[in-house]
Structure formats: C-alpha cells, structure tokens
Amino acid sequence: MKDLLFSFQGRINRAKFWLASIAITVVYLVVISLVFGSAALASDPAEALASVGMIGGIVTLALIILMTWIGLALGVKRWHDRNKSGWWVLIAFVPVIGGLWYLVECGFLKGTAGANTYGADPLAG
Numbered sequence: 001m002k003d004l005l006f007s008f009q010g011r012i013n014r015a016k017f018w019l020a021s022i023a024i025t026v027v028y029l030v031v032i033s034l035v036f037g038s039a040a041l042a043s044d045p046a047e048a049l050a051s052v053g054m055i056g057g058i059v060t061l062a063l064i065i066l067m068t069w070i071g072l073a074l075g076v077k078r079w080h081d082r083n084k085s086g087w088w089v090l091i092a093f094v095p096v097i098g099g100l101w102y103l104v105e106c107g108f109l110k111g112t113a114g115a116n117t118y119g120a121d122p123l124a125g
Contacts, residue, residue: 005070011081012074013111013122020074028067035059075102080118081111 004012004020012020035056036048052060076086082105092102114121 004074006073008073008076008086010077010119011111011116011122012077013081014078014107016122017074017078017106021071024067024070028063031063032060075106078106078111080116081122082106082109083112083116083118 003010004016005024036052072089075089075092079086079088082088084105088105089102091098091105094101111122114124
C-alpha cells in the first residue's frame with residue numbers, strides 16, 4: 001500500500017488508478033466535512049477558514065499536501081504504464097485540453113503490454 005500511494009517508481013493499471021483515486025477523494029471529502037462542518041457551505045472562503053481556527057487550517061493544509069503527493073504518485077505510475085515519462089502529469093496544467101488529455105490517457109487507455117522502460121506489466125502474474 002505504501003508503494004502504491006507514495007512511491008513514484010513502477011507502474012499501475014487503470015483499475016488501481018481509479019480505485020486509489022476514488023478512495024483518496026472520498027477520504028479527502030470526509031475529512032474536509034469533519035473539519036469544516038457547516039462552515040464548508042459558507043459563501044466566503046475566508047469566513048469558512050476563520051470558523052475552523054488554526055488547528056483546522058493546519059489539518060486542512062497537511063491533508064492537501066498529502067493528497068497532492070498521492071495524486072502525483074498515482075499519475076506518474078499511470079503514465080509509466082503508458083510508457084511515458086512521469087513528467088506528463090504536468091499536462092494537467094494546460095487549460096481545458098490538459099485535464100481532458102490526462103483523463104483519457106491515464107483513466108481510459110490501456111497500458112503497455114509486457115515490460116517497458118518503467119518496469120514489468122502490472123497485469124502479468
């Protein structure tokens with residue numbers, strides 16, 4: 001589990017990518033709703049942050065950093081499965097087309113069959 005979520009080495013298939021992405025999103029949303037509660041519904045973000053105090057802000061910041069790291073690790077390994085450099089995760093920063101490209105490449109297209117530059121096929125026994 002540690003290698004899946006925190007390592008930038010190796011490859012993962014689409015199923016692991018989707019399951020891990022959905023799981024971290026759910027965890028993130030649950031923690032945010034617990035920390036912010038009804039303040040998360042406030043129309044003013046500054047008001048929401050002020051209502052949770054310093055501890056809530058620190059927890060939220062730590063969670064954002066953790067989820068960003070995990071998201072990057074998953075993305076890099078998924079690009080590796082497509083036999084492309086992990087630097088392709090940066091395509092998501094290209095307005096409009098970048099996020100769509102990332103979604104199609106990582107979420108829907110098959111990985112390279114057999115071993116590639118980044119390791120063994122994750123679907124091979």
